[in-house]
Amino acid sequence: xxxxxxxxxxxxxxxxxxxxxxxxxxxxxxxxxxxxxxxxxxxxxxxxxxxxxxxxxxxxxxxxxxxxxxxxxxxxxxxxxxxxxxxxxxxxxxxxxxxxxxxxxx
Amino acid sequence: xxxxxxxxxxxxxxxxxxxxxxxxxxxxxxxxxxxxxxxxxxxxxxxxxxxxxxxxxxxxxxxxxxxxxxxxxxxxxxxxxxxxxxxxxxxxxxxxxxxxxxxxxxxxxxxxxxxxxxxx
Numbered sequence: 234x235x236x237x238x239x240x241x242x243x244x245x246x247x248x249x250x251x252x253x254x255x256x257x258x259x260x261x262x263x264x265x266x267x268x269x270x271x272x273x274x275x276x277x278x279x280x281x282x283x284x285x286x287x288x289x290x291x292x293x294x295x296x297x298x299x300x301x302x303x304x305x306x307x308x309x310x311x312x313x314x315x316x317x318x319x320x321x322x323x324x325x326x327x328x329x330x331x332x333x334x335x336x337x338x339x
Numbered sequence: 340x341x342x343x344x345x346x347x348x349x350x351x352x353x354x355x356x357x358x359x360x361x362x363x364x365x366x367x368x369x370x371x372x373x374x375x376x377x378x379x380x381x382x383x384x385x386x387x388x389x390x391x392x393x394x395x396x397x398x399x400x401x402x403x404x405x406x407x408x409x410x411x412x413x414x415x416x417x418x419x420x421x422x423x424x425x426x427x428x429x430x431x432x433x434x435x436x437x438x439x440x441x442x443x444x445x446x447x448x449x450x451x452x453x454x455x456x457x458x459x
Contacts, residue, residue: 234401266445268384275434275449276376276384287447319384323443326398328374328386 235324237331244337251307253334255320258301263322265303267296270333271316279318280305312338341365341448343435348453351425359420359453361435369393369413372438374446375420377455379431387433388420389442396442403429425457 238256245251255265267280278287280296283303293308307314315338320331347359361373375387388399388409397409408421418435432454436446 264444268446270384275451276446277449278445278447281445281447317383321384321386321445326443327400328376328389328443330384330386333383 235322235327235329237320237322237329239318239320239331239334241332242335242337244339245307245310247312247338248309251310251314251336251338253305253307253318253320253336255303255305255331256301257303257322257329260301260303260322261298263324265296265298266321267294267305268319268321269314269316270319276319307336310336310338314338341437343437343448343450345433345435345450345453348433348455350456350458352459353426353457355425356421356423357425357455358422359433359435359455361418361420361450363416363418363435363437366437368416370440372440372442372444373409373411373418374436374438375409376434376436376446376449377429377431378434378452379428382431385431389438390418391442392440398442422455425455427457430455430457 268276270276283298295306319333342364351357374389390409406424411418432452434452435450437448
């Protein structure tokens with residue numbers, strides 16, 4: 234089965250840039266999606282098709298996908314960005330999520 | 340605005356069945372694939388199942404295949420998940436999520452979730 238690997242936690246200072254990685258075999262051959270989940274809330278799509286921001290998502294969120302690694306980048310991180318972030322892709326008609334990364338803004 | 344409202348969750352004994360429902364509004368339901376995604380307490384997201392917009396395709400996670408059945412009624416803007424032979428590891432919050440016309444894309448809207456607890 235196909236696996237996506239994320240770091241369990243990432244810390245960033247307010248105003249700095251946070252990068253969250255997602256690794257998988259030849260991941261660049263697949264589309265990657267990113268979701269933000271604040272505590273007690275449902276997930277929200279923040280990046281689609283590797284790099285696209287859905288309507289209403291701030292410009293500070295961006296994505297990339299190259300080689301075996303996809304990256305979610307949050308520029309000028311704000312306190313309200315503190316949340317769990319999940320990458321997701323598809324393999325053989327099966328949805329695959331990464332284990333999630335807890336972003337702490339301190 | 341797009342709304343997805345799940346219902347049917349609760350406490351159920353191991354081995355028993357339970358059916359979840361998701362009612363959609365604010366979009367043309369029959370044009371979108373629909374998914375179930377679950378989250379065990381304190382854990383990450385796990386995709387469960389998808390049904391295509393026209394009901395011609397259904398796919399399941401290996402952990403639920405053969406025990407869960409996804410269905411939809413486009414005339415009533417409703418999707419269901421019939422769960423049988425439930426196990427303690429099926430415990431979690433079950434989310435209904437909208438896909439796109441293709442089933443293997445993003446989940447762009449999510450419901451608030453309905454909790455399921457499998458325990459004796």
